[in-house]
Amino acid sequence: MAKSPKTPPDISTLTKPKAKVELMRLSLEMEAHNKRYYQDDAPTISDADYDALRQRVEAIEAKFPDLVQSDSPTQTVGAAPARGFAKIQHAVPMLSLGNAFSDEDVTEFVERIQRFLKLDEIPALVAEPKIDGLSLSLRYENGELIHAATRGDGFTGEDVTANVRTIKDIPEKLKGKHIPASCELRGEVYMLKSDFLALNKKQEEAGDTVFANPRNSAAGSLRQKDVSITASRPLKFFAYAWGEMSDYPMPEPTQHAMIDWLHKAGFTVNPEITLCKSVDDALTFYRRIGEIRAKLGYDIDGVVYKVDRIDWQARLGFAGRAPRWAIAHKFAAEQATTVLEKIDIQVGRTGALTPVARLVPITVGGVVVSNATLHNADYIKGIGNDGQTLRDGVDIREGDTVIVQRAGDVIPQVVNVILDKRPTTAKPYAFPDKCPVCGSHAIRENDEVVTRCTGALVCPAQAVEKLKHFVSRLAFDIDGLGDKQIQEFYDEGIIMHPVDIFTLAKRDERNSKKLRDREGYGEVSVRNLFAAIDERRKIELNRLIFALGIRHIGEGNAKLLARHYGSFAAFRDAMLAAAAGQGEEGNTSEAYQDLNNIGGVGEIVADAVVEFFAEARNVKALDELLGEIEVLDVAQAKTDTPVAGKTVVFTGSLTKFTRDEAKASAERLGAKVAGSVSKKTDYVVAGEDAGSKLTKARDLGVAVLTEDEWLALIGG
Numbered sequence: 278m279a280k281s282p283k284t285p286p287d288i289s290t291l292t293k294p295k296a297k298v299e300l301m302r303l304s305l306e307m308e309a310h311n312k313r314y315y316q317d318d319a320p321t322i323s324d325a326d327y328d329a330l331r332q333r334v335e336a337i338e339a340k341f342p343d344l345v346q347s348d349s350p351t352q353t354v355g356a357a358p359a360r361g362f363a364k365i366q367h368a369v370p371m372l373s374l375g376n377a378f379s380d381e382d383v384t385e386f387v388e389r390i391q392r393f394l395k396l397d398e399i400p401a402l403v404a405e406p407k408i409d410g411l412s413l414s415l416r417y418e419n420g421e422l423i424h425a426a427t428r429g430d431g432f433t434g435e436d437v438t439a440n441v442r443t444i445k446d447i448p449e450k451l452k453g454k455h456i457p458a459s460c461e462l463r464g465e466v467y468m469l470k471s472d473f474l475a476l477n478k479k480q481e482e483a484g485d486t487v488f489a490n491p492r493n494s495a496a497g498s499l500r501q502k503d504v505s506i507t508a509s510r511p512l513k514f515f516a517y518a519w520g521e522m523s524d525y526p527m528p529e530p531t532q533h534a535m536i537d538w539l540h541k542a543g544f545t546v547n548p549e550i551t552l553c554k555s556v557d558d559a560l561t562f563y564r565r566i567g568e569i570r571a572k573l574g575y576d577i578d579g580v581v582y583k584v585d586r587i588d589w590q591a592r593l594g595f596a597g598r599a600p601r602w603a604i605a606h607k608f609a610a611e612q613a614t615t616v617l618e619k620i621d622i623q624v625g626r627t628g629a630l631t632p633v634a635r636l637v638p639i640t641v642g643g644v645v646v647s648n649a650t651l652h653n654a655d656y657i658k659g660i661g662n663d664g665q666t667l668r669d670g671v672d673i674r675e676g677d678t679v680i681v682q683r684a685g686d687v688i689p690q691v692v693n694v695i696l697d698k699r700p701t702t703a704k705p706y707a708f709p710d711k712c713p714v715c716g717s718h719a720i721r722e723n724d725e726v727v728t729r730c731t732g733a734l735v736c737p738a739q740a741v742e743k744l745k746h747f748v749s750r751l752a753f754d755i756d757g758l759g760d761k762q763i764q765e766f767y768d769e770g771i772i773m774h775p776v777d778i779f780t781l782a783k784r785d786e787r788n789s790k791k792l793r794d795r796e797g798y799g800e801v802s803v804r805n806l807f808a809a810i811d812e813r814r815k816i817e818l819n820r821l822i823f824a825l826g827i828r829h830i831g832e833g834n835a836k837l838l839a840r841h842y843g844s845f846a847a848f849r850d851a852m853l854a855a856a857a858g859q860g861e862e863g864n865t866s867e868a869y870q871d872l873n874n875i876g877g878v879g880e881i882v883a884d885a886v887v888e889f890f891a892e893a894r895n896v897k898a899l900d901e902l903l904g905e906i907e908v909l910d911v912a913q914a915k916t917d918t919p920v921a922g923k924t925v926v927f928t929g930s931l932t933k934f935t936r937d938e939a940k941a942s943a944e945r946l947g948a949k950v951a952g953s954v955s956k957k958t959d960y961v962v963a964g965e966d967a968g969s970k971l972t973k974a975r976d977l978g979v980a981v982l983t984e985d986e987w988l989a990l991i992g993g
């Protein structure tokens with residue numbers, strides 16, 4: 278039975294303090310997604326998942342209205358302008374839109390308007406396709422384009438004037454009569470689906486950024502510091518709105534008259550836009566657009582209804598982040614049927630094997646899809662994350678006709694199989710037991726849905742992450758070799774495996790291209806780097822064990838293992854013996870039993886270490902590394918010192934030694950170092966500004982020592 282994922286607290290039972298914490302957590306999470314979506318044009322979750330977060334915030338805020346903060350995601354729009362762009366303040370803010378998901382939502386929207394305006398009649402509505410691009414505000418003075426800005430956070434946008442001047446659909450000069458002295462004209466920058474596919478192909482061949490969908494592609498192409506890049510991208514623009522207008526170009530302005538005027542002024546306007554006299558008209562428009570959606574040439578994610586009369590729009594005004602006079606009627610998730618040709622396995626940076634369906638390309642919700650995720654081995658078999666049955670237990674096979682779903686999604690998924698169409702030759706998919714990247718064996722832990730590559734030391738898919746871990750503070754801790762340097766050296770093929778770190782100096786000597794000639798390096802920094810590396814050729818056993826990047830082996834477990842085995846040779850021999858003992862019936866070897874019996878080391882940890890040593894590739898890489906370094910034996914914990922067997926807690930800011938040093942020296946003398954104070958604590962060593970731990974120690978009557986008293990006690 279698979280473990281269920283951590284579920285967020287149930288809203289109906291949420292207390293106010295808990296609600297506050299939950300809102301804070303959700304806000305932070307959404308803020309991070311906003312940045313990735315609006316600033317980086319590279320979202321990491323689907324719009325549907327993002328919208329679910331928003332709905333959760335809305336539900337909590339509806340229950341506790343006084344917890345609504347002005348910076349809540351329900352009150353704010355987009356994200357602040359990204360760095361690197363000049364900022365432009367909008368004269369009239371650019372807001373978002375409320376959402377309707379059903380026909381009833383639309384009826385309610387109209388009734389709300391009637392109540393607000395005290396109208397008996399149904400207000401005329403303009404129905405427009407909701408273009409999935411990014412909105413843009415263009416300021417014209419005396420008919421000339423002065424500047425252009427993205428929406429940003431609704432109040433301040435990014436200055437993209439130079440970029441916008443390269444877009445053909447946007448006139449430099451407004452045409453026709455009745456041009457206001459100044460006006461902000463607005464609409465959507467977008468990219469045709471065909472242009473998007475062609476661009477992505479070109480980008481891929483050139484090894485450049487590939488975009489997830491036309492929206493990201495349009496946003497990423499417009500928001501370029503190098504205007505010539507924007508100029509080379511096929512951007513288009515539909516005008517449909519405005520901000521500040523010094524005056525209107527007609528006596529009784531309406532939404533539909535303004536659209537006509539925008540067209541006459543030289544803009545492209547969407548040809549589908551329709552004036553509706555009733556809710557039924559509006560819903561008919563919605564259904565018709567839904568039917569022709571795939572043929573439109575550009576992505577849309579719904580339909581927008583707007584009150585036609587501008588004086589009524591003005592009276593209705595805004596509530597929070599959206600106008601009362603408009604609403605977006607979203608399309609449901611889109612599905613399409615196609616053939617799954619092949620299942621491929623991708624290996625992530627943490628070694629997770631993810632199955633991907635290669636599909637006969639199909640348009641889903643207006644976007645061409647040729648790959649879809651299959652999540653994991655269980656999903657293919659028809660088993661959900663909580664062990665529940667999916668698709669009536671039908672498995673997914675190569676050759677199957679499948680239903681693919683995309684919900685404004687970045688990653689489409691295979692949601693169902695049409696069994697009638699299964700070829701008689703189709704065989705159940707055999708999930709690989711080897712990593713397709715490095716060939717190491719792949720395993721699935723008891724409680725996990727994910728299958729992982731065990732080649733921690735050798736797998737190219739994981740190499741960068743593992744190297745970063747290898748040099749990190751609690752592992753080899755090499756000065757001058759941080760994440761950034763590891764990434765660079767890896768990209769250039771200079772450090773591919775841990776052992777390469779220790780052969781760097783030797784290789785540099787032979788090499789004609791010297792490290793000291795690299796940008797940002799010099800004689801001194803290279804000498805320092807080599808010295809820092811040399812200093813780590815002697816390494817404590819626990820640090821080495823931690824550095825290997827074996828799953829579940831944190832700092833604490835590494836210490837337990839190091840203390841138990843005492844020397845590298847003993848550790849290696851024991852682990853190889855344990856690995857050799859693996860069998861169908863579990864592991865009965867003495868070495869494995871011994872490992873499993875170490876206090877604090879459970880089966881999960883034991884299995885992870887054994888799997889590492891069961892992979893010959895890892896052992897080979899480890900032995901190569903050992904050719905370059907020396908592992909220090911663990912000094913056996915002393916039993917004849919004043920602090921042997923005692924439990925110590927260090928707290929406050931220490932000035933005589935670092936916390937790591939304090940910990941190391943205490944442990945050398947046989948003491949146990951704990952993180953929190955309890956009745957079992959023997960000593961609390963308190964530096965300056967010690968807080969709650971000190972108070973607790975006093976309450977419990979635990980002996981409190983100053984740093985000096987501690988040093989005196991241990992004879993240091």
Ligand SMILES: NC(=O)c1ccc[n+]([C@@H]2O[C@H](COP(=O)([O-])OP(=O)(O)OC[C@H]3O[C@@H](n4cnc5c(N)ncnc54)[C@H](O)[C@@H]3O)[C@@H](O)[C@H]2O)c1
Nearest residue numbers: 310314320322323324327373374405406407408412517581
């Ligand atoms: N996946 C993520 O990480 C992530 C993060 C943030 C936002 N999002 C997605 O972005 C959307 C929310 O963004 P939002 O707040 O801008 O709302 P929205 O995009 O749903 O609605 C407002 C926007 O609609 C656009 N629009 C297109 N055609 C229009 C028309 N005819 N009339 C008026 N406006 C029109 C305008 O650009 C306007 O700014 C959601 O779909 C959400 O899922 C996703």
Ligand SMILES: [Zn+2]
Nearest residue numbers: 712715730736
């Ligand atoms: Zn691998």
